[in-house]
Amino acid sequence: GDSVTQMEGPVTLSEEAFLTINCTYTATGYPSLFWYVQYPGEGLQLLLKATKADDKGSNKGFEATYRKETTSFHLEKGSVQVSDSAVYFCALSGNTGGFKTIFGAGTRLFVKA
Amino acid sequence: GAGVSQSPSNKVTEKGKDVELRCDPISGHTALYWYRQRLGQGLEFLIYFQGNSAPDKSGLPSDRFSAERTGESVSTLTIQRTQQEDSAVYLCASSSQRIQETQYFGPGTRLLVL
Numbered sequence: 365g366d367s368v369t370q371m372e373g374p375v376t377l378s379e380e381a382f383l384t385i386n387c388t389y390t391a392t393g394y395p396s397l398f399w400y401v402q403y404p405g406e407g408l409q410l411l412l413k414a415t416k417a418d419d420k421g422s423n424k425g426f427e428a429t430y431r432k433e434t435t436s437f438h439l440e441k442g443s444v445q446v447s448d449s450a451v452y453f454c455a456l457s458g459n460t461g462g463f464k465t466i467f468g469a470g471t472r473l474f475v476k477a
Numbered sequence: 478g479a480g481v482s483q484s485p486s487n488k489v490t491e492k493g494k495d496v497e498l499r500c501d502p503i504s505g506h507t508a509l510y511w512y513r514q515r516l517g518q519g520l521e522f523l524i525y526f527q528g529n530s531a532p533d534k535s536g537l538p539s540d541r542f543s544a545e546r547t548g549e550s551v552s553t554l555t556i557q558r559t560q561q562e563d564s565a566v567y568l569c570a571s572s573s574q575r576i577q578e579t580q581y582f583g584p585g586t587r588l589l590v591l
Binding site: 398400406407408409410413453455457464465466467468469470 | 510512518519520522525533535568570579580581582583584585
């Protein structure tokens with residue numbers, strides 16, 4: 365079945381460091397790919413998404429490119445801030461024309477001042 | 478409403494009791510999802526509704542779990558004869574009918590089974 369694998373956390377970075385959180389997926393069809401973020405004490409919210417191969421999703425300085433050849437959707441940010449500290453979830457949906465969404469296990473990011 | 482709401486926000490119950498969790502989706506959203514998030518873990522898909530129908534119930538962990546949706550609006554997730562391993566945050570999300578659309582999450586119900 366479909367699956368999403370994320371790098372294990374926690375990831376600890378200093379402010380202004382470069383961030384990469386790896387995400388790979390397994391799917392037989394053509395899913396959409398998402399990154400959701402969960403800030404401390406808040407609910408999950410969409411960070412960015414890409415609906416087809418080679419699309420790049422971007423928001424708040426974060427980017428991720430849908431790479432079908434490597435089945436990846438790695439999250440990157442050039443310069444993290446303390447306020448980026450959160451748990452990040454990679455997800456896929458719509459693979460077989462349905463609504464089921466598969467989430468990765470989440471990666472906790474700590475950014476130190 | 479402005480967003481997805483869930484009630485109660487916290488629920489403490491004794492092992493063996495039944496609990497009912499409620500979700501009010503964003504008005505007009507025809508798709509509704511339930512997830513479970515155990516402490517320190519990712520989201521576990523439970524069930525989704527398309528309108529009032531549940532095409533995919535494959536994530537329900539056991540027959541103690543059931544869910545229903547009425548009026549293409551509010552949904553309830555019922556856990557019968559709760560067990561300690563049911564302790565988790567139960568999240569509800571809704572989205573528009575278009576496939577692959579963004580999901581909007583509620584704040585969750587934190588369930589503790591003693």
